[in-house]
Amino acid sequence: MSTLWNAYEAAAATGGALCARGDLGGNDEILPEESWIASGLSIDTRTIRKGDIFVALKAARDGHDFVRNAFKAGASAALVSRAPEDTPDGAPLLLVQDTQKGLEALAAAARDRCFGKLIGVTGSAGKTSTKEMLRTMLMGQGKVHAAEKSYNNHWGVPLTLAALQPDTDFGVFEIGMNHAGEITPLTSLVRPHVAIVTTVAAAHLEFFDSVAGIAEAKAEIILGLRKGGTAVLPLDNEHFAILAKQVSDINQYGREIKTITFGRAEGADLRMLDYTATTQGRGTITAAIFGERRSFTIGLAGEHQAMNALAALGAVKAAGGDLALAMEAIAGHRPVGGRGKPLDLKLDGKSVTLLDESYNANPASMAAAIHVLASWQGAQKIAVLGEMRELGDNGPMLHAGLGPLLAKAGVTRVFAAGTLMKPMFDGLPGAMQGKWAETAADLVDNVAADAEDGAVIMAKGSNASRVSAFVEALTERAGGVHQE
Numbered sequence: 001m002s003t004l005w006n007a008y009e010a011a012a013a014t015g016g017a018l019c020a021r022g023d024l025g026g027n028d029e030i031l032p033e034e035s036w037i038a039s040g041l042s043i044d045t046r047t048i049r050k051g052d053i054f055v056a057l058k059a060a061r062d063g064h065d066f067v068r069n070a071f072k073a074g075a076s077a078a079l080v081s082r083a084p085e086d087t088p089d090g091a092p093l094l095l096v097q098d099t100q101k102g103l104e105a106l107a108a109a110a111r112d113r114c115f116g117k118l119i120g121v122t123g124s125a126g127k128t129s130t131k132e133m134l135r136t137m138l139m140g141q142g143k144v145h146a147a148e149k150s151y152n153n154h155w156g157v158p159l160t161l162a163a164l165q166p167d168t169d170f171g172v173f174e175i176g177m178n179h180a181g182e183i184t185p186l187t188s189l190v191r192p193h194v195a196i197v198t199t200v201a202a203a204h205l206e207f208f209d210s211v212a213g214i215a216e217a218k219a220e221i222i223l224g225l226r227k228g229g230t231a232v233l234p235l236d237n238e239h240f241a242i243l244a245k246q247v248s249d250i251n252q253y254g255r256e257i258k259t260i261t262f263g264r265a266e267g268a269d270l271r272m273l274d275y276t277a278t279t280q281g282r283g284t285i286t287a288a289i290f291g292e293r294r295s296f297t298i299g300l301a302g303e304h305q306a307m308n309a310l311a312a313l314g315a316v317k318a319a320g321g322d323l324a325l326a327m328e329a330i331a332g333h334r335p336v337g338g339r340g341k342p343l344d345l346k347l348d349g350k351s352v353t354l355l356d357e358s359y360n361a362n363p364a365s366m367a368a369a370i371h372v373l374a375s376w377q378g379a380q381k382i383a384v385l386g387e388m389r390e391l392g393d394n395g396p397m398l399h400a401g402l403g404p405l406l407a408k409a410g411v412t413r414v415f416a417a418g419t420l421m422k423p424m425f426d427g428l429p430g431a432m433q434g435k436w437a438e439t440a441a442d443l444v445d446n447v448a449a450d451a452e453d454g455a456v457i458m459a460k461g462s463n464a465s466r467v468s469a470f471v472e473a474l475t476e477r478a479g480g481v482h483q484e
């Protein structure tokens with residue numbers, strides 16, 4: 001077990017009091033310094049690991065109600081704003097006024113004591129994919145620390161940062177938002193050397209007046225860059241100028257931020273010259289990378305993922321990593337669950353491929369996933385679509401826009417779920433209509449009956465639309481993922 005925090009350091013970082021409950025007739029007692037050491041952090045007792053500090057956050061429920069469970073599961077200490085009555089006698093507590101602020105203070109202290117290169121990733125789509133590519137690209141080049149899952153908000157970012165070991169060479173942080181102003185405090189906490197904006201598109205539009213407003217909010221990541229840092233920006237994006245302006249604006253204050261661009265447009269530092277989908281779920285990129293023509297394979301499908309790879313390579317270069325090693329590593333990279341992972345299923349005796357895109361959806365990522373479906377080899381191409389949420393008044397129009405896209409891509413059959421998808425489904429040519437249902441899980445039997453041997457099924461929707469339930473049910477019906 002390698003030490004992440006000892007009691008003394010954690011108390012100094014948070015300004016909290018080291019104490020335990022109960023051994024002197026219910027009085028809290030100060031424990032001696034360094035009486036505990038922690039190897040990690042957790043905000044959830046359902047996934048806590050032995051040796052973690054449990055941080056009792058307040059959300060819909062109060063994390064203090066789970067402190068006892070945390071110690072049962074092997075927590076080394078708990079960061080609390082009160083000592084719950086059922087805390088085991090003598091269990092070490094770090095008492096602060098506010099546990100969210102305590103977590104942020106630990107994060108800030110972890111940042112201060114690490115001299116590795118830190119990379120922040122934001123964008124309307126592709127944050128998790130790019131973060132995971134960076135993990136793969138940098139793994140052979142030093143000690144890498146990267147966010148778990150999509151930990152990208154006011155809980156996920158400080159949690160990831162507070163778990164940063166001092167001897168880390170490369171830290172990769174995902175930074176998300178669905179409202180203006182949310183990225184500024186997170187990027188200020190991370191203070192990255194490199195900031196990537198993968199793309200700007202109509203995601204979470206419900207909370208913005210326009211996509212330009214989303215670009216301004218994404219540009220906030222640049223504000224946290226360290227002096228002399230690098231912004232890695234999408235040159236093809238129609239809102240590139242807003243991102244670039246943020247760099248020039250802050251450079252007026254002597255910040256010396258450099259820009260690296262990626263895209264297909266002439267002048268991009270990492271310029272895509274050709275992308276070819278090769279074997280199932282893989283592609284070949286030919287690109288001019290800082291002026292040198294290079295070809296390499298990527299273990300993910302779709303030009304959008306190839307663009308994410310170029311952005312990641314730009315960040316590797318800016319962070320002082322080795323580009324050749326990074327390009328080599330990305331050939332073996334595979335997609336993350338829910339973000340395009342291909343699952344081979346034996347469905348009622350038929351071999352089908354399920355492309356699991358169920359983690360999220362917005363118009364840009366829907367279009368990208370439909371392109372991947374179109375390029376996948378297979379005579380029958382089935383789309384199972386749940387709603388794209390958080391699009392506000394634009395929702396009906398943006399859902400309707402999917403019909404022509406699906407037809408143009410040559411999708412054979414469409415199954416759709418949710419009210420927003422109904423008009424789009426009703427407008428499809430009869431031969432393309434599979435079935436519409438209230439929920440995606442209701443479509444399992446119909447999709448299974450419709451799928452032919454060799455079919456490829458792409459399932460996508462916003463996380464909240466629960467297309468993941470369809471993926472789980474179809475996989476279960478097939479008796480699990482088929483292994484050759």
Ligand SMILES: CC(=O)N[C@H]1[C@@H](OP(=O)(O)OP(=O)(O)OC[C@H]2O[C@@H](n3ccc(=O)[nH]c3=O)[C@H](O)[C@@H]2O)O[C@H](CO)[C@@H](O)[C@@H]1O[C@H](C)C(=O)N[C@@H](C)C(=O)N[C@H](CCC(=O)N[C@@H](CCC[C@@H](N)C(=O)O)C(=O)O)C(=O)O
Nearest residue numbers: 044045059060061063066149150151152153156176177178
């Ligand atoms: C607070 C928390 O950790 N919630 C997670 C929890 O949800 P639950 O409903 O159980 O929380 P409670 O309110 O009931 O509990 C309070 C605390 O008690 C803990 N606890 C509870 C029960 C128990 O038995 N033991 C316990 O210890 C509990 O963990 C709380 O600390 O569990 C859910 C299931 O695992 C989690 O899904 C939930 O996580 C929430 C959603 C979360 O935000 N987690 C972050 C670590 C994170 O970064 N998650 C990312 C996804 C982030 C995201 O959606 N980002 C948006 C952009 C950000 C927008 C921002 N404005 C915002 O609204 O957040 C994006 O578009 O990308 C991830 O999960 O990958």
Ligand SMILES: Nc1ncnc2c1ncn2[C@@H]1O[C@H](COP(=O)(O)OP(=O)(O)OP(=O)(O)O)[C@@H](O)[C@H]1O
Nearest residue numbers: 124125126127128129150304339340360364365368
């Ligand atoms: N650069 C991109 N442009 C368009 N779509 C993309 C891009 N990168 C990924 N996608 C699509 O978006 C989906 C989600 O990818 P990913 O999880 O990497 O994005 P994210 O920004 O982390 O999402 P979230 O905001 O939910 O955390 C993928 O399954 C894919 O369909």
Ligand SMILES: C[C@@H](N)C(=O)N[C@H](C)C(=O)O
Nearest residue numbers: 360361389390462463464
């Ligand atoms: C799951 C969360 N990170 C997200 O991106 N939500 C949007 C609304 C979605 O699921 O598409």
